[in-house]
Amino acid sequence: MSTLASLLVLGTGARMLSDVRAVLIAPTSSQVATRFRLGNGLEAEGKACVLGSALLHGPVKLAWDRVLEERSHDSDTSVIIHEFAHKIDMADGEASGTPPITDRTQARAFERAAEDTLEGLRSEGSAILRPYAGTNRAELFAVASETLFSDPDGLASAHPSLFRVLEAFYRQTPRRSSGVELT
Numbered sequence: 173m174s175t176l177a178s179l180l181v182l183g184t185g186a187r188m189l190s191d192v193r194a195v196l197i198a199p200t201s202s203q204v205a206t207r208f209r210l211g212n213g214l215e216a217e218g219k220a221c222v223l224g225s226a227l228l229h230g231p232v233k234l235a236w237d238r239v240l241e242e243r244s245h246d247s248d249t250s251v252i253i254h255e256f257a258h259k260i261d262m263a264d265g266e267a268s269g270t271p272p273i274t275d276r277t278q279a280r281a282f283e284r285a286a287e288d289t290l291e292g293l294r295s296e297g298s299a300i301l302r303p304y305a306g307t308n309r310a311e312l313f314a315v316a317s318e319t320l321f322s323d324p325d326g327l328a329s330a331h332p333s334l335f336r337v338l339e340a341f342y343r344q345t346p347r348r349s350s351g352v353e354l355t
């Protein structure tokens with residue numbers, strides 16, 4: 173867990189995790205009633221599986237069965253990266269979907285890319301970001317952060333402007349392995 177959380181802040185420094193007050197581990201996930209955005213203005217009601225959560229000025233909660241499942245299946249999703257990305261977003265005191273960026277030009281570029289991506293997600297969906305990213309800007313940042321580290325080339329191809337601002341923010345250029353691995 174700490175390895176994945178550390179991966180997020182390799183370029184920016186651990187101060188980005190200053191809002192992490194505690195990490196609580198639940199043995200299993202739970203379900204809550206929710207509304208889903210389906211795109212084209214359509215919504216559906218149903219139950220959502222809560223795999224983790226991040227509370228502003230509070231703890232990160234993780235369902236440990238999910239953490240283990242993702243690890244055993246080399247999953248493209250990561251509840252750890254997702255929830256800790258929320259905490260990075262919250263490092264400036266709000267869960268706005270824009271992480272702390274001091275450079276104003278960079279912050280404006282981030283806002284523009286995020287807004288454009290969210291609009292596109294809600295109207296046309298995405299080939300790579302799961303629909304939950306369309307919930308709001310905060311979820312877009314968390315889901316896109318997962319994808320940046322699990323499928324950077326896919327994100328760069330499907331959402332180049334979002335990829336560029338995430339890469340600039342995280343100060344990292346993740347790339348998938350070429351597939352050649354020597355042991």
Ligand SMILES: [Zn+2]
Binds near residue numbers: 254
């Ligand atoms: Zn989330």
